[in-house]
Amino acid sequence: xxxxxxxxxxxLATLETLERSDRMQMLIDVAERFPxxxxxxxxxxxxxxxxxxxxESEAYxxxxxxxxxxxxxxxxxxxxxxxSAMALAAILGDALxxxxxxxxxxxxxxxxxxxFGRELSMGKSLGLMGMVNMVRAAARQxxxxxxxxxxxxx
Amino acid sequence: MSKSIEERGYxxxxxxxxxxxxxxxxxxxxxRIAESNEDPLLYSSNHIPGAVExxxxxxxxDPVRRDYLDRRGFENLMRRIGASPDxxxxxxxxxxxxxxxxxxxVLQLFGHVHAKVMDGGRLxxxxxxxxxxxxxxxxxxxxxxAPKRDDTRLRAFRDQVLKRLRRKLPxxxxxxxxxxRGERLHMPEYPNEGALRGGHIPGALSIPWGRAVNQEDGTFxxxxxxGKIYIEENKLRPADDIIAYCRIGERSSHTWFVLxxxxxxxxxxxxxxxxxxxxNLVQVPIENPSAERRDEAAA
Numbered sequence: 001x002x003x004x005x006x007x008x009x010x011x012l013a014t015l016e017t018l019e020r021s022d023r024m025q026m027l028i029d030v031a032e033r034f035p036x037x038x039x040x041x042x043x044x045x046x047x048x049x050x051x052x053x054x055x056e057s058e059a060y061x062x063x064x065x066x067x068x069x070x071x072x073x074x075x076x077x078x079x080x081x082x083x084s085a086m087a088l089a090a091i092l093g094d095a096l097x098x099x100x101x102x103x104x105x106x107x108x109x110x111x112x113x114x115x116f117g118r119e120l121s122m123g124k125s126l127g128l129m130g131m132v133n134m135v136r137a138a139a140r141q142x143x144x145x146x147x148x149x150x151x152x153x154x
Numbered sequence: 155m156s157k158s159i160e161e162r163g164y165x166x167x168x169x170x171x172x173x174x175x176x177x178x179x180x181x182x183x184x185x186r187i188a189e190s191n192e193d194p195l196l197y198s199s200n201h202i203p204g205a206v207e208x209x210x211x212x213x214x215x216d217p218v219r220r221d222y223l224d225r226r227g228f229e230n231l232m233r234r235i236g237a238s239p240d241x242x243x244x245x246x247x248x249x250x251x252x253x254x255x256x257x258x259x260v261l262q263l264f265g266h267v268h269a270k271v272m273d274g275g276r277l278x279x280x281x282x283x284x285x286x287x288x289x290x291x292x293x294x295x296x297x298x299x300a301p302k303r304d305d306t307r308l309r310a311f312r313d314q315v316l317k318r319l320r321r322k323l324p325x326x327x328x329x330x331x332x333x334x335r336g337e338r339l340h341m342p343e344y345p346n347e348g349a350l351r352g353g354h355i356p357g358a359l360s361i362p363w364g365r366a367v368n369q370e371d372g373t374f375x376x377x378x379x380x381g382k383i384y385i386e387e388n389k390l391r392p393a394d395d396i397i398a399y400c401r402i403g404e405r406s407s408h409t410w411f412v413l414x415x416x417x418x419x420x421x422x423x424x425x426x427x428x429x430x431x432x433x434n435l436v437q438v439p440i441e442n443p444s445a446e447r448r449d450e451a452a453a
Binding site for chain 1: 192193194195196198199209210211212248249276277280348401402404430
C-alpha cells in the first residue's frame with residue numbers, strides 16, 4: 001500500500017482515533033484557524049480557473065513554487081458556511097505544502113472520507129475531493145513543466 | 155421589506171414559519187427545533203439554542219440498504235429527540251433548506267404531520283444575527299410509537315416512473331440545467347453525479363429547484379411568483395399527478411414541498427432513486443441533448 005505524506009498520515013491518525021463528536025469539534029477548530037490565501041498570492045475577485053469544480057463552498061486553490069522545487073498550497077473558501085471546505089483547506093495546506101511533488105500527486109482524492117467519515121453526501125464529497133484533485137493537479141503540473149520560484153514568493 | 159408568510163398567498167401557511175416565529179418559540183415545549191444539513195460540521199459549529207440535529211445519513215437512511223429508516227429506526231430517532239406524536243418538529247438547515255425539506259418529507263412518510271420548515275433556513279438566521287450556541291441540548295427520551303412507513307402517497311419508484319413515460323404524465327427534473335442537459339462536470343476520475351450516463355428522463359421538465367427561492371435571503375418566493383414558474387411557464391396543473399426527481403431525492407423534496415404545500419398541488423411524489431438510480435439502470439430511455447449535439451457535430 002502506498003504511504004501518504006507523513007504529515008497527512010499524522011492528521012489522519014489523530015482524527016481516526018477520535019469519536020465522531022470529538023472529530024467534528026477538532027475539524028471545526030481547524031476550520032476556524034484556516035489561513036486564507038495572502039493578498040500577495042491572490043485578491044478578489046479570484047480567477048475562475050483557480051476555483052474548484054463542483055465545490056459549492058466556492059473553494060479556490062493556488063500553488064506557489066518553493067526554492068526546493070516543492071509547492072506551497074493556498075486556499076480561499078468564499079462561502080462562510082463552507083466549514084468542511086475550510087477544515088480541509090487547512091489540513092491540505094499544512095500536510096502537503098513542501099512535500100515532494102510525487103507524493104502530493106499520489107494522494108487519493110477519497111482521503112476526504114478518512115478525514116470527515118463515510119457519511120458525506122455525494123455532492124459534498126465531490127466538492128471536497130475536487131479540492132484534493134486541484135492540489136494533485138498543481139503538483140502534477142509542476143512535475144511536468146516546473147514554474148520557477150518568483151522573487152516575490154521567496 | 156419582504157412579505158410575511160401569511161401575505162404570500164400560499165395554499166398552506168401552517169407548514170412554513172419565519173425566523174421571528176422560531177425565536178419566539180425557542181422555549182415552547184410543544185415544539186422541537188431540528189437542524190438538518192449537508193455539511194456534517196455545521197450543526198456542531200453552532201446552531202439555534204435548543205435545536206437537535208437530524209443527520210440525513212445517520213438518522214434518516216438505512217445503514218445498509220438504499221432506503222429510509224424503518225418504523226423502529228424512526229421511533230428511535232423521535233425518542234432520542236424527545237418528541238411525541240403531538241410535538242411539532244420545526245426543521246431548518248443549510249443549502250436553502252434542501253435537507254430540511256428532505257427531513258420534512260421523511261417525517262411525512264411516517265405520518266408525522268406536525269412539522270414546519272423555517273423559511274430561509276440556517277443562513278437567514280445567521281445573517282439576522284440571531285442567537286446561536288454550541289451547546290447540544292438533552293431532552294427526556296419519549297416513548298414515541300410510529301406507524302409503519304407509508305411510501306405509497308409521497309414516494310415514487312423506478313417502475314412507476316417507467317410506466318408514466320408511456321402515459322406522458324409530468325416529471326419534473328429539479329437539477330441544474332447542466333445536469334439536465336447531460337453535460338459532464340469537469341471532475342476527472344469521477345463519474346458524472348455518481349451515474350454512468352448523463353441526461354434526463356425522457357419528457358421531464360427542467361425546473362431547477364432554486365427557482366423557488368429568493369436568492370438574497372433563501373426564503374421561498376410568494377405564490378404568484380411560484381405560480382408563474384410552475385403553472386404558467388411549465389403548464390403544470392394543481393390536480394396533475396407529478397413526480398419530481400434530482401440526484402438522490404434531496405433537491406426534489408424541496409420542489410415537492412413547494413408544489414404540495416405552497417401551491418396546493420394534490421398529488422406530487424418524490425422519486426428518491428432519482429438520477430443516481432436512473433442514470434445507472436440498464437436499457438432505460440434517456441434524453442441527453444448534449445450527446446445529441448455532439449453526434450450532430452460529428453456527422
